[in-house]
Amino acid sequence: MILEQAILDVIPGKQQAFEIAFKQAQVIISSMEGYIHHQLQKCIEKDNRYLLLVQWQTLEDHTLGFRESPEYQQWKALLHHFYEPFPEVEHFQLVQA
Incomplete structure (x- = not known):
């Protein structure tokens, strides 16, 4: 299993519109081959920052599929016009449970 992580800095004032758009977009990602689970969390300290975590079966399910x-x-x-700056996406694999 691979964990995709992205910190999403949304243009200030556009958080509500982003959250509405994400509700639509999550239907897309959850239908993809190799998708396992995702969660979107909102930062407490920075009102316009979100953390997106997506679990994939393989790295290629995300990067290629x-x-x-x-x-x-x-x-x-749906989503890319909300980000400033554009997020860096990283992938992680479990070392020890």
């Missing part, structure tokens, strides 16, 4: 799919274009259209 999702990112190179037509569905990713829908995801991108």
